[in-house]
Amino acid sequence: MQFRPMRQADVPAVSAIEARGYAFPWTPGLFRDCLSAGYHAWVVESDEVGLLGYGVLSVGADEAHLLNLCIDPVQQGRGLGRRLLRRMIDLARWHMADRVFLEVRPSNPTAIALYRSEGFNEIGTRPRYYPAKDGREDAIVMAMELLPPER
Ligand SMILES: CC(C)(COP(=O)(O)OP(=O)(O)OC[C@H]1O[C@@H](n2cnc3c(N)ncnc32)[C@H](O)[C@@H]1OP(=O)(O)O)[C@@H](O)C(=O)NCCC(=O)NCCS
Numbered sequence: 001m002q003f004r005p006m007r008q009a010d011v012p013a014v015s016a017i018e019a020r021g022y023a024f025p026w027t028p029g030l031f032r033d034c035l036s037a038g039y040h041a042w043v044v045e046s047d048e049v050g051l052l053g054y055g056v057l058s059v060g061a062d063e064a065h066l067l068n069l070c071i072d073p074v075q076q077g078r079g080l081g082r083r084l085l086r087r088m089i090d091l092a093r094w095h096m097a098d099r100v101f102l103e104v105r106p107s108n109p110t111a112i113a114l115y116r117s118e119g120f121n122e123i124g125t126r127p128r129y130y131p132a133k134d135g136r137e138d139a140i141v142m143a144m145e146l147l148p149p150e151r
Contacts, residue, residue, distance in 0.1 A: 003087050006041035006054055008032060013051045021070040024131045040091050044084050053080055055088040064092035066102040085118055093146050100146065103139035105130055120144045
């Protein structure tokens with residue numbers, strides 16, 4: 001299994017996973033924009049299956065923001081999401097961020113449990129942040145303080 005930077009050529013396969021993973025998926029254009037903007041987008045892949053999942057992180061000033069974390073639904077529940085999350089946190093640390101933020105839907109207990117168990121705390125909400133079937137859904141904002149990387 002490899003962890004490597006996402007390339008523009010990955011966008012169709014990434015978008016296919018995104019469409020399976022979320023009720024309100026990012027468009028392919030959004031992934032392309034993230035790559036053009038220099039966000040830290042990485043994929044997990046295996047030689048046998050191909051792309052298994054991906055994460056997108058933006059880093060600015062002392063803060064990192066985890067913008068997307070997704071494992072192909074057929075590959076979920078095998079520890080891949082946790083491994084990928086740890087890699088994305090390592091990336092934030094590598095870029096000298098002091099803390100990592102993320103938003104998550106209250107209706108996503110799997111992701112919330114994962115983030116909590118890796119050390120994220122709930123620090124607030126963003127009202128009506130996400131599109132939802134019946135209008136909008138709030139976001140829970142979570143954050144984790146990072147220790148500086150070992151030098
Ligand atoms: C959230 C997500 C990345 C987790 O990836 P995953 O590979 O399935 O997760 P893992 O197998 O590493 O499990 C990590 C933890 O998630 C939780 N979890 C996993 N599957 C679960 C399930 N079916 N029910 C409840 N909790 C579950 C558990 O806390 C688990 O830890 P444990 O195995 O030590 O109990 C994945 O479900 C996903 O891509 N979902 C769709 C996209 C999404 O919602 N992303 C997050 C947006 S903020």
